[in-house]
Amino acid sequence: MSVYLYAILGAQPASCGNGVCAEPLRLVVSGDLVAVVGDLPDTPELTAMTLRAQDGVLRRLAAAVDAVLPARFGTLLADDAAVTEALARRRGPLAQALGRVAGCEQMTVRVWGDGAATAPTAESATGGGPGTRYLAQRRQAQEQAQRVPELEPLRRRLGELVRAERVERHDRPPLLATVQHLVPRGAGGRYVAVVDDARDALRPWRVSVTGPWLPYAFGEDAA
Amino acid sequence: MKTPARAAAREILDSADDSLLDLVDNLLNKGVVVSGEVLLGLAGIDLIYLRLTALLCAADRVGRAREEK
Numbered sequence: 001m002s003v004y005l006y007a008i009l010g011a012q013p014a015s016c017g018n019g020v021c022a023e024p025l026r027l028v029v030s031g032d033l034v035a036v037v038g039d040l041p042d043t044p045e046l047t048a049m050t051l052r053a054q055d056g057v058l059r060r061l062a063a064a065v066d067a068v069l070p071a072r073f074g075t076l077l078a079d080d081a082a083v084t085e086a087l088a089r090r091r092g093p094l095a096q097a098l099g100r101v102a103g104c105e106q107m108t109v110r111v112w113g114d115g116a117a118t119a120p121t122a123e124s125a126t127g128g129g130p131g132t133r134y135l136a137q138r139r140q141a142q143e144q145a146q147r148v149p150e151l152e153p154l155r156r157r158l159g160e161l162v163r164a165e166r167v168e169r170h171d172r173p174p175l176l177a178t179v180q181h182l183v184p185r186g187a188g189g190r191y192v193a194v195v196d197d198a199r200d201a202l203r204p205w206r207v208s209v210t211g212p213w214l215p216y217a218f219g220e221d222a223a
Numbered sequence: 224m225k226t227p228a229r230a231a232a233r234e235i236l237d238s239a240d241d242s243l244l245d246l247v248d249n250l251l252n253k254g255v256v257v258s259g260e261v262l263l264g265l266a267g268i269d270l271i272y273l274r275l276t277a278l279l280c281a282a283d284r285v286g287r288a289r290e291e292k
Contacts, residue, residue, distance in 0.1 A: 051246045055246055055250065070249075070253075071256075072250070075258055077257075077258055082258070086258055094255070213245065213249055216250070219254065
């Protein structure tokens, strides 16, 4: 038997119910970090059903506690000691991520467009030697990968509804970027309404929105 | 290695259901990694990553067709 990790919580739920394979869930507590685990011989088989089931388990947990950090699907550890050790190793970042997602859920916006994405602004570094210029260019490329200027009109409208943002740019048009927004729980409907209002202002870019999701994308600093 | 996993991955991808694609992205690409051994047991993962973007694009086209009706 191994220990299959579902999530890390900031508090103990009154009850956890069952896992993906109907196994009873239990808690492994390490300081103020609480891991929700099930005892399984192996990783659950990867199917549409098990993915939905795992999301369902996590949603039930989220209904019971404020802060849920979902684990990556397929996280199987040897035993409770391995879980405790994994938590201890990342105590600081995990606690920080739990604070970030507390009382929040995730909305996903995808930006679509034909042709190339917005051209990077060529803001050439003139001063310094070749080394300085190279570093400036690299920094600029990195910053560019983190930006979605196409969404500016939407960001202005969303304002403080968005607590945190994660961005992935894609190099395969028509999908240009996927943006994850952390919003207060229950604000999903308002978020969708704001996105719908912004559609005209966002042209020529199109956006699609899904959610609310558990804050899957907002634990990565803890990895 | 479990051979049915690859068939299962294909089944997930072939369904091209929007909410399922986001689930795949969230559960397999995001989520906290606390252990170096994650996913070692899962065959078919590469296939999923390869086709995820393509399928999301397909989902967008279907969505647009629906909007235009």
